[in-house]
Amino acid sequence: MTAHVRLNDHIGALDTPEGLPAVLAVLGETCAAISRTVAGGALVGALGASGQVNVQDEEQKKLDVITNDMLREALAACAPVFGVASEELDTVEPTGRTGDHGYLVLFDPLDGSSNIDINAPVGTIFSVLPASSGQIDEAAFLQPGRNQVAAGYALYGAQSMLVLTTGQGVAAFTLDVDGQWLRTGEDLAIPADTREFAINMSNQRHWAEPVRRYIEGCLEGKDGPRGKDFNMRWVAAMVADVHRILMRGGVFLYPWDAREPDRAGKLRLMYEGNPMALLIEQAGGKATTDGKQPILDVRPTELHQRIAVALGSAKEIDAFAEA
Incomplete structure (x- = not known):
């Protein structure tokens, strides 16, 4: 042993x-x-x-x-x-x-x-x-x-x-x-490509249009613009969804939505966004607010500041940024 x-x-x-x-x-x-x-x-x-x-x-x-x-x-x-x-x-x-x-x-x-x-x-x-x-x-x-x-x-x-x-x-x-x-x-590494995404689909009607386009492209599978089939996974605990990504790849999205238009997102920058972003980047993935701005570069203004989150396999986060 x-x-x-x-x-x-x-x-x-x-x-x-x-x-x-x-x-x-x-x-x-x-x-x-x-x-x-x-x-x-x-x-x-x-x-x-x-x-x-x-x-x-x-x-x-x-x-x-x-x-x-x-x-x-x-x-x-x-x-x-x-x-x-x-x-x-x-x-x-x-x-x-x-x-x-x-x-x-x-x-x-x-x-x-x-x-x-x-x-x-x-x-x-x-x-x-x-x-x-x-x-x-x-x-x-x-x-x-x-x-x-x-x-x-x-x-x-x-x-x-x-x-x-x-x-x-x-x-x-x-x-x-x-x-x-x-x-x-040791040296956990997130695959750059993936066929899995995690998002709360019940909020779809509240998302911004770029988020809807990205998810719709995933759902259209190999017959759509992405040219490959995806599976959706959702545990309803960020720690579990991020763990899956670190173990086998994938993306996790918790975007801004229209129900609280003045709030940047649901998750907390200091307690969830920053620590998970460091782990994801250290494992070769990307962790952003919108596919473009790295979470780790956000300058906090409040202790309980909220933030939008898009993190996981690097190429898939790039695809999300282009949606």
Whole structure:
């Protein structure tokens, strides 16, 4: 049997800035603990609504609150972490520490939480930014995605997996029965071509015309302008749809739509768009707002800023840009 490399050993072999391995170790340990909590489900009283609403005006599931608190507490105790921000929190939470070699961690504690009560895949997404030696406030977090020193996610599905980049390629880890993340994939690479797309087709009537043209071309298959048949996949959890793309290619689209014309998109730039974009680019794909503008180049203006997302296999994102 092949001897798999443990997460902390993998991180230790990378060329990373001071303090970052400790932050990633805490994220790995906490995601492993979240995996156990998610697996417990109704047995540990973790299913159902919490009765609370988050800053996004969305009803929180019990597991949204539980996992958010697990990450907040673990990261607050990690010396190199100077502040955290969460999709579930109104604003940032400084740890009170400042100085050199510090980090800011942003996270979506349970992406796809509407799936949890039906036992479909959910996950945790995280982004790590460098912290300045100055005041840790919202402005300190408003850095473009290119500044990320690490990003990743944990997927809680048939197997629990963790996918990570520090800007040196993308590696995948599987959680073993002893609670250890063991490396099961190195240098993940997204095929440039694909025959799969992921989008919520129920919103079709609200899309902008270029998005409609692109999807219609896919649906026409080999008899249409694309000259090939496509399959549609949709898990309703970004973490699961992006994981599929990293494993075998494809594109994921969550575009602007006319129901909220003043909002750029549905997904959150800081908690979802930026970390996933870094992973996709590191694996050879493209991650854009509209097929053209890279997500990682967007300069954030708000902590909970929304964004349109089109990411995945490079040639297919180019085709989307030309639609």
